[in-house]
């Protein structure tokens with residue numbers, strides 16, 4: 001494949017870009033805080049001074065940015081992606097955003113002749129490092145086919161979900177379920193502890209039953225120790241709950257469980273836990 005541009009070297013972007021480099025791709029990176037690109041240079045990346053400079057250099061550019069405001073800013077602001085996008089170039093936004101944001105970006109890119117794919121991912125820091133993400137793509141099918149070699153490095157499975165918005169919506173549904181589960185899990189650990197049970201035994205019991213899952217298994221032991229090293233920052237989980245609830249509003253879907261989970265994540269943010277892992281919502285139960 002041609003050289004790949006990568007915009008946004010946060011927790012996920014860094015792991016994904018390093019993974020592409022490790023598999024022999026040439027990668028040019030940009031990050032708002034440019035100094036964060038230094039580590040990528042040690043892995044063999046080149047650096048672009050602006051999103052526009054990266055687009056100019058690369059046939060395909062991936063973005064992995066925190067939220068809708070960031071995703072829009074990197075495309076539409078001065079020196080943004082839009083300034084250099086043109087026919088023959090592809091823009092792939094893998095950030096978790098809402099369908100409307102994705103549509104705005106898609107329209108802008110395609111109106112200048114470029115092709116666009118939204119491709120949010122399921123899976124966190126470790127799956128990103130290990131190339132085990134689940135990619136939820138939608139938009140330009142030809143572009144999807146062209147970037148399969150890169151997706152095969154980044155993920156264990158790539159879905160093509162059809163029209164723009166479907167990838168964004170699928171991602172929000174998945175994260176809405178995950179955020180609600182994390183709250184139920186937190187309540188369960190506290191309930192076990194306060195009622196005289198060993199929470200570690202609870203983890204063992206859960207792991208052998210019908211609701212065993214990697215999230216409980218991976219995060220449970222650290223949560224019991226009140227440790228929340230950021231893999232998926234809580235502020236992003238709360239953003240996803242907010243966007244999923246808005247999708248529920250649009251479709252008249254009552255979501256009382258997700259709404260309560262969102263309140264807990266908001267509470268956690270108000271306690272200053274936004275940059276901790278989203279499992280830090282556990283702290284809201286003891287504060």
Ligand SMILES: NC(=O)C1=CN([C@@H]2O[C@H](COP(=O)(O)OP(=O)(O)OC[C@H]3O[C@@H](n4cnc5c(N)ncnc54)[C@H](OP(=O)(O)O)[C@@H]3O)[C@@H](O)[C@H]2O)C=CC1
Pocket residue numbers: 007008009010011012013031032033034036064065066067069070073074094095096097121122123124125231232233236237
């Ligand atoms: N972490 C995870 O487990 C997962 C995260 N996601 C999603 O992936 C995306 C990235 O997540 P993650 O890597 O964890 O987040 P981080 O907070 O670690 O990184 C966010 C990135 O966005 C950049 N950014 C933020 N605001 C702006 C802005 N206004 N203009 C330009 N760049 C900006 C940051 O730049 P700077 O360094 O300058 O702050 C940084 O590169 C999010 O949409 C998240 O929901 C999806 C799956 C898993």
Ligand SMILES: O=CCCC(=O)O
Pocket residue numbers: 096121122123124175232
């Ligand atoms: O958006 C973040 C998802 C985290 C995960 O799937 O483990």
